[in-house]
Amino acid sequence: MKQGARASGAKLTKRIKIMAQLTLDKLNKRYNDKAVVIKSLDLQVNSGEFVVFVGPSGCGKSTLLRMIAGLEDISGGSMYIDGTYVNDDTPSERGIGMVFQSYALYPHMTVYENIAFGLRMAKMPADEIARRVEDSARILQLEPLLQRRPKDLSGGQRQRVAIGRAIAREPKLFLFDEPLSNLDASLRVQMRMEIAALHRRLGSTIIYVTHDQVEAMTLAQRIVVLNQGNVEQVGTPLELYDQPANEFVAQFIGSPKMNLMPSTLIRAGNAESVVKLWNGKDLTVPIATPASAEGKKVKLGIRPEHIVWGEVSEAPYLADVLFVEHMGNETYHYLDNGKHGDPWVVRDASRSAIAVGETVGYRIPPEHCHLFAEDGKAYPRLVHSNGEARVGANQVQPVSFSNRVGATPIH
Amino acid sequence: MNPKSPPMTGVGALPAMVPASRGKRSLQARRSRSAWLLVAPTLILLAGVAGWPLVRTVFYSFTDALLDAPHEYLFVGLANYLEFADGEAYGVLADPVWWRSVRNTLWFTFVSVSMELVLGMALALLMNQKFRGQGLVRTAILVPWAIPTIVTAKMFSWMFHDQYGTINDLLLRVGLIDAPLAWIAEPGLSMWAVVLADVWKTVPFMALMLLAALQMVPSDLYEAARVDGASAWQRFRRITLPLIMPAMIVALIFRTMDALRVFDLIYVLTSNSEATISISGYARNQMVAYQEMGVGSAASVLVFLMVAGVAAVFLRIGRFSEPREKQS
Secondary structure (H helix, E strand, C coil), rough: CCHHHHHHHHHHHHHHCCCCEEEEEEEEEEEEEEEEEEEEEEEEECCCCCCECCCCCCHHHHHHHHHHHHHCCCCEEEEECCCECCCCCCCHCCCEEEECCCCCCCCCCCCCHHHHHHHHHHHHHHHHHHHHHHHHHHHCCCCCHCCCCCCHHHHHHHHHHHHHHHCCCCEEEEEEEEEEEEHHHHHHHHHHHHHHHHHHHHHHHHHHHEECHHHHHHHHHHHEEECEEEEEEEEEEHHHHHHEEEHEEEEEEECCCEEEEEEEEECCCCCCCCECCCCCEEECCCECCCHCCCCCCEEEEECCCHEECCCCCCCEEEEEEEEEECCCCCEEEEECCCCCCCCCEEECCCCCCCCCCCCEEEEECCHEEEECCCCCCCCEEECCCCCCCCCCCCCCCCHHHHCCCCCCCCC | CHHHHCCCCCCCCCCCCCCCCCCCCCCCCCCCHHHHHHHHHHHHHHHHHHHHHHHHHHHCCEEECEEECCCCCCCCCCCCCCCCCCEECCCCHHHHHHHHHHHHHHHHHHHHHHHHHHHHHHHHHCCCCCCCHHHHHHHHHHHHHHCCHHHHHHHHHCCCCCCCCCCHHHHHHCCCCCCCCCCCHCCCCCHHHHHHHHHHHHHHCCCCCCCHHHHCHHHHHHHHHHHHHEEEEEHHHHHHHHHHHHHHHHHHEEEEEEECCCCCHHHHHHHHCCCCCCCCHHHHHHHHCCCEEHHHHHHHHHHHHHHHHHHHHHHHHHHHCCCCCCCC
């Protein structure tokens, strides 16, 4: 059978060198030759890595995940799992486990049957099925719920069953399609931590789709920012935060959004550049710009937490406060900027005494500035913040899933 | 107990639990009262059009009334059903034609409903796929269902005509038969003619009932099953079938009850042939053709008991599959 030959071939390649778990090579998705949803996408996901696809709705992230799962056809390019070409494989042949946004639990089956379904379909011996179902039930604390039906479970429990169903198959690749978006806020935070803990524990490769940049920042070892079927940037969460490759990433990552101030580049340089701000004042920033860009329009980006208050009498810029939002642990101030788009947002990490209507003075620290060309591309920043390579909850050295005792991947 | 304190439990809906002071009825009691008021017209109407005729039919089944003089009757006990006199059995239950009609009806019901279920399921699965012109097909498929039964019967009686019928013509051309068949007159074939006409007419109903059920099954369940490695057949068997079972049972109840009461199609297609006579046809013959109101009523009561019995069995099956309901 072709499947067997392929599997042994994959094992061989694995022994020779550690392959990327998932390789996407110029992957394309078109509908009717017109609507291109995924445009020639290249990506490598390493074994044990937690990668998050993030982007606004309609950016193609779910389509991409479904293509990886084998639920959508691939229009062009190739896809490899463990070095094996899988374009024409069915979802189960690819050895993936998937958690759907709606959980997609089988309503007429108990939790046990839901988890066991895929194993039964694989004609696994009954004692192996029982062992695997009990294993995943223990990992996810589902043991007391095994005989219940999905309708008798809470949202968070259903979510765990959906994850348990994916775990039991011991897949090479876990795919999560916006798994937390149907949960309420506090449960979402809890499940986020559970998923991170699960990844640490299983060390499996996870691809996780979300539109929520907070989820992306907190869970990912690497984030892939997608927009209109293109990869805008791939990097660790803090890389994306500190060194956004373009205006889109800068605005998408971080909340509240980065302020973008219309400016003109008046002097280019390798070490520093001078821009004339929207208010006519000059600002020297440690950002490298090519001479060819001199005189062109640029946008100066500064994150809300980086704008610094100053005395009205001394500060270089003044503005009226339009709104103040008190979050308790932080305060957002919205500053009138005339007619230059959204008001500037200033975030204070503490309580603020500033009132609406007040005139405030503020300063823009050059070392925190970003500069974007007219086409949205970022000019390289010369000052690096510390901790860019730091990743969140998933720091621990990953263990490959297939190393687990007694694990036999299902095909 | 303080009469003004509200009832502690929902049992307060029962009038007996309402505080005796009659000052202000509990909310539960008032709601239950208005519920009865709202249901009352329906109950009265049903009692008038279904309950009373049923009672009268049962009543007449114990009499020797004739159709042209229903007011002159004598009670004959169970004689219309079964009576032994001079070593001979009389009554409906002793009539071989009655038992013939029971066999005919059960055979007709079983074969036609089974065929409708299989074909209806196939059509529903097809229509559940996305394709161009889906709306048109769904509308077009209703045409046989919309045609009055009499018209269907007349249409099929021409199609089955031994000399001019299209069906014989078609079979002759294809070479399946070498002489025309007397579909309607031949006792071995006439029941099949009736079944085919009924299947043609009612498959759309079955298909649309099942299609509605299929559309309630979330598509991501199928995707999850694909990820779980289930084949197309396994997805149908393990996911689709259990989830549409409640709707399927309802559709089967409808169709079975209809089929058990079949009369017009058979009467128009094959008139009073004993090869195809149904229990309703038998009752009608006794009542109208032979003017035997008492015997006809007895046959009608037996028809009612049979239909009700089958419905009860189905409802029982439906109850068993109840836990397998949709996700809330």
